[in-house]
Amino acid sequence: MPAFAAATLAPLPLIATGATLGGPLLWAGLAYMAALSILLDQLLPLVEADAPEDAEFPAADTLLILLALLGLALPPVAILGATNPALSLPEKAALLFATGLWLGQIGHPTAHELIHRATRGKTRLGVALYAWLLIGHHASSHRLIHHRHVATPLDPASAPRGRGFWRYLPRAAIGGFTEGLRAETALRDRHAKGLHPYTTYALISATALALALVLAGPTGLALWLLLAAHAQLQIHLSDYVQHYGLTRATGPDGRPEPVNARHSWNTAHWFSSALLLNAPRHSDHHAHPTRPYPALRLPDDAPRLPWPLPLAAAIALVPPLWRRLMRPHLARLAQPQRNETQG
Template identity: 35%
Template sequence: MAAHPTSSATPPPGAAAWHDAKRYAWLLSGAFPGLAWLNLWQAERTGQVAWLWALPGVMYTLIPLLDWLLGEDRSNPPEAQVPALERDRWYLAVLLLFVPLQFGLTLHGAWLAVHGGLGALGLAGLVLTVGGINGVAINTAHELGHKHAAWERWLSRLVLAPVAYGHFFVEHKRGHHRRVATPEDPASARLGESFWAFLPRTVVGGLRSAWHLERQRLAGRGLGPWHWRNECLQAWAMTVLLYAGLVAWLGWAVLPFLLVQAAYGAQLLEVVNYIEHYGLLRQRGADGRYERCAPEHSWNSNHRMSNLFLYHLQRHSDHHAHPARRYQALRHFEQAPQLPSGYAGLLLVAYVPPLWYWLMDARVMAHYGGDLARANVQPGARERLAREWRPSIG
């Protein structure tokens, strides 16, 4: 293992050596599926299905509460320390820890779905636990998929297999990052757009975009879209092989569980997408091109606990400005618009459009000084929003 990052860069004379105070706390991210897996063992051992509802309780209640109690962490690593921090293999080991625990949980959950003798309440909790972790796993795949090493990118696709969302690997890097915070991006929510309107738009739009991107890439090599080099097909094949193996082991009865947990996990990704860029817009220059993506084009959150469970995903502004930067080195920017809570505290709010609009629309308009023309607005909501904001604009 590489040396601790502070050993690789010399601080200025008289300056104290810097240490990552969150170095071991990052284990909360890597061990998250293992903690959830313990609940499955407890449910099986005791026969108490309440254990299967522990993870939803943690996600939707405990983590938001701890975010509120512990507050924010806006500290950044010294830039001189960043190269050594990114080389430190400890952080990669924490990232990789997630993968075997995720698959162990998924396999055990599939077995329980068929042979656990669970009633409707137990099966619902099992879906929320397994699908919840496989939804969070998309964030692990996101971190791996942005890296230069080919083995990390392949592992990213493997992590996406249980949730059947392998095309995310293609669309996120080559579609979303290019079009982020524009009306053309299916993964950037618009001001006045409800999550329930956004969900079908982003699911269908992301799938179409991923296929189009791969068809273009392969055509440039003189290959058709159904060639085995199609990265969408490669990723989906991993899901087919995983599901086929589980069906061969447990029978067709396991398939509905796999599909429902995958749907729940995928919508967890999409509700986070909904939160990350809601209403934000990159402006066009005189040449008609969109300005370069900057920190102000992503909603940021520095809430401690949810960031520790999500590999700093909530420092999303720095991620879009520097996609290859590893999670432990992501920074807070003062000019980035700030969310009122971590993602965990906003998930349920996003499901209730009036509550979401009440919480977030004023923040979007404050970010743009009341100028509706500068925001990414849902076309059907423009007149309503203009009426609502005319007093503040005038």
Template identity: 40%
Template sequence: MNTLRWRDLRFALAWAMPWGIGTAAWYSPWAAWGVALGVLAGVAVLEWVLPSWRHSPAAREPHPWFVACLRLHVLWQAGLLALGLLVAREQSSAAAVLALGLAVGTTTGSQGITFAHELGHSRSRLDRTLGWALMISVGYAHFMVEHYRGHHVRAATADDPASARAGESLWRFLPRTLAGSWRSAWALEAQRLARHRQGWAHSPLAWAMVAQGAWIGVVAAVAGWQGLLFWGVQAAHAVWLLETVNYIEHYGLQRREVQGRPERFGVEHAWNADTLISNCLLANLQRHSDHHMHAGKPYASLEPLPGPQLPTGYAGCIWLAMVPPLWFRVMHPRLDRWRLSPA
């Protein structure tokens, strides 16, 4: 078996977010929001100014530790959400509940959805079930259909609602991807059921929708309006982070048509970054070309391929993307250079 090295423990750094935000929330919703904002801003700044943080350790062979990092996050996130509901229920200020929801949503979006994505690619039924559970917790279970059967087939094409077009701002992209991903997920699931001659009672997507609706009822009964506001804000913020990262990952990159079909996905069809802390926190998601080219490869085994490179890690790019003129100014020269000289 592959021997565990001390550097492999770096992926446990991801646990600092749910534990840190949860500890802060115990004292104050505002403290939790401050921690979440501080992490997002701090990682962005440090990865920009420290050259030594712009490269991650080499790819590693599979080891049970890497799977355990993902599975344990499900427990940490469940605990964080439960704590969030308890704290929210005690608040009299909607602003404080809003701050708490944004704080917790930073974890459920940046890490919960990222880890759900990785678990969903696993061959293990347990892992895929945990992936569904994480996506149900942010009210976005249809991702578990659309991402694997839709996005991975159509990424970097005009048919993919999760691939941003050159010149398209984040704020124009969001309504398009939200509506398009929803429609695509249900269409893909309907096709699957028809192919297997099954009804909707056999659809995990349909049951996930039931679970999401039932859980909202439980939240209302247990934590009142504060719980509903908290849950809605954390889910919305989590989805916003997911779709903002989707915007970044394939921005302006396009697969050519070859005999009426998109060319095979290559290193040139996703933006990559190899910054140290973001890759620790996000399970190497920034090694995105290799992930699309080898979707079943475990996250720790992904390689930093020489495809299009982002100016910084996802944390910094999220701030850039929020200001479209700044995003275009930074990214369009890189996009033009890559188009002219992709090698």
């Protein structure tokens, strides 16, 4: 837990102080989010050890709640800093980019963990953070569509082999919204109760945009939209990288095989795993969605990326490079399956 807390909280004082004063602290915050994880992952050994089975982490959810509350406060702080005349234009750009990276790399895993909690208050906090970033529907599409249909054509968040990220993005964004809406509406038809979740998402997002207008007028609104777009881009990049090219076989009954460890890419890099709340241990999350993030494991048969997740996401922004680098890794995964079929 100290590693998770230190990695996720450390950049916030740098970003927040930089929003007021600019200067070296602000650039240090940007360097932390943009480069430090990649550098430390190359210098430190891979972490293979798993937490003991049935280990408990009482502080895990406390850190999630703290990070979520800080994530709600960070966009207003960034907007005030970006409209602060004391900051230069490069400093304002650095502030916005560092903030967007924190929201996408730490805020997103935080909200993701919270929406999988059984406690209603924690789930609602995760929903609020997603809706604050104008992507509240992700709470629906992730739980109701992605976990059910992952690694099949029915999941907009699963990219087939050969599809570049920029071709994948429109379907992931639009399909996630529409499929989540369809699933939530079907649930309401069977168990109508309270506001439609999409109405809740819209109200929270409208509150966020109204706050942006109060803080800095049309400029504040534009900046909030920019921060949200940056965070959403990273959310879709994460889904793209963690399931690219992996497919579930179709059985004789026409149904896909059960989800297993081979349907998610994982990484074992120490620092980025701490920074991303163990999101790179993705196979175990799909097998045990409610398992606390410090207890997630690395299955022996789970496919692994050779790069830390943030670096893999950066590579995916250049589709020809991504396809070329991923080709041998997909080929190695396919070979055992061909052997099993022949046997």
